[in-house]
Amino acid sequence: MRSIIIYFKEIAEGVWSLLKGMKVTGSYFLRPSTIVTQKYPDNRKDLVMFDRFKGEVIMPHNDKNEHKCTGCGICEINCPNGSIEVISKTIMTEDGKKKRVIDKHIYRLGMCTFCALCVKTCPSNALAFSQEFEHAVFSKATLIKVSNKPGSQLMKGVE
């Protein structure tokens, strides 16, 4: 008797779970607003990537062409692939002190695995990820980029 009850209980549970699954797919079918596919080349103008998307490593500059990179080289040491190379130079400040600043922050996009170790470990939060994803180029040399803009300076107050 008990086994008969179990038999019918199993059927009922099985049918119920199948109907639950069909409810999920059926509701997706009836609501086209749930579609996540992007018609990419068509909606290129208004395509917004997610904040978490790791496009490429950039160095944000403010409107006075200042960045936060002190040239400490921690990103270069932490990078597992050697994609980053910090070339620094020494300048004289106004009050006559010698100071080390970056000359070029070289970022090799072609070697980058987007592990984000550089962005996470930067002590002055000088690096960030951009949402740019159209990286296809005709020559490899184009993938070697200089992160700091020409003529940029260290932001005041960042040491």
Next chain:
Amino acid sequence: MPFDIYDFTSLTQWIDTSLQNAMSPFWTVIVEMLIVGVLILLFYALIGLFLVYAERKVCAFMQNRLGPNRVGPFGMFQTIADLVKLLLVELIPIRKADKFLFNLAPFIVIIASFMAIAAIPFAKGLHAIDLNIGVLYVIAVSAMGVIGILLAGWSSNNKYSLIGAMRSGAQIVSYELSVGLSLITVVILAGSMQLSEIVMAQADGWFIFKGHIPAFIAFVIFLIASTAETNRGPFDLAEAESELTAGYHTEYSGIKFAFFFLAEYINMFIVASIAATVFLGGWMPFHIGHWDGFNHIMDFIPPFIWFIVKAFFIVFLMIWFKWTFPRLRIDQLLTLEWKYLLPINLVNVLIMSFIVLMGWHF
């Protein structure tokens, strides 16, 4: 030329008599067979193309995707483009394959579905052959396709093909029982095996409503078993792509592969139209008791439309199953049949006979 969208009998009779007047009876039969053959071929190709498109679109929407949308408006010409590509693909000869059987197998599969489609009543008078044992004929013919699948697996000289074919054989042998028994439930209710009479008996109510719960159980069992019989997911063990690459049609390419592919979709349409004919009243409009106004409005819709809508509703259900449920293991497949479907079905037939005996149905 008498053309009535509600009754094709006069049209077919007019064609028959004008052919009889023009030529001898022998040639009349030949010409009529040719006309029917060409019409069915055309219908076959159109339905095949449409079903492939419909399945891709429906499954895409169920998975939050868009599906084909590049070729033509809403990607409507995608399947035609795919067909053209398939026709141009090279036919690869397989070394050490059994050449004769290898080439024969796709034709057996496609002929089996051709023969089944002949017995389906599409509308009043639009019926290629009205056998008095229509249900039996359809079961017998649609089960023949598995011979083609077995031959394809055997002759390919490939282990994946053979395993897929064997699984398909085991599957059909077991699920054929359920299909037959669930159809017998309806045959008991209708008192006839002739498909046209089964449809006529549903003029005052479809069998799924007339037969109370047993008819509904038979309908569900028929849906499950016929999905298994057409080798579609969640019962697609015969071509489980993650385990057996493509199962029995691994070694096929080009037009021969297209035959298998098309036959799968046509078989889906055939079982859907059998389910529509037997359970949902075929081309009969939806009638409710004595609501004469409502019934007249329903009569206004042509029978052919009724049939197609019902058949595609069942097809949609089967696509819904395929893209929702995970694939069964072979032991789960056989457990489902022998432990659940078959005993329930046998009891169901008994209950149905009792209901018919006591005259409890509507």
